[in-house]
Amino acid sequence: MNVVKWEPFRDITTMVDRFNRVFDEGFGIIPGAFLEEAFSDGTWIPKIDVYEIKDTLVVKADLPGIDKDKIKIEVKNGTLTIKGERSEEDKTEEHSAYRLERKFGSFLRSFSLPADADSDKIRAQYKDGVLQVSVPMTKGTMSKEIKVEIK
Secondary structure, eight states: OOOOOOOHHHHHHHHHHHHHHIIIIITTOOTTHHHHHHTOSSBOOOOEEEEEETTEEEEEEEOTTOOGGGEEEEEETTEEEEEEEEOOOOOOTTSOOSOOOOOOEEEEEEEEOOTTBOGGGOEEEEETTEEEEEEEBSSSOSOOOOOOOOO
16 A cells, blocks of 8 residues: 555645536536625625725725615724615616626624724715725824844
């Protein structure tokens, strides 16, 4: 009998490849569509960018087709929460749909704010389907460079 060295990462890679093949080919769906369909219960997740400009944390959210009155922004216990709802358009029986990919329903996104966030001065604006929330920082910039000394 030959002794074969066990390589756990090779076995894990093989298992992942087999799972991918089952989901991609076995169910007749395109790669990645399985996970997307898992979230088709009436909720959707808007795309969001979070970045820093000078002494301000900026959160931008793509919220196309949402009335500004249906967007709620709340800051509580150091957490910024953005929630809202995109209503489905009235369906008419006059047309036949070939493909329906847009998601409708409610969403909720929450982000922990840094300790030096000034929650009293948070501002939000909504234009062309993009929500921008600006959070000023009280102690200056959030990022800093730390030099490493070699001894």
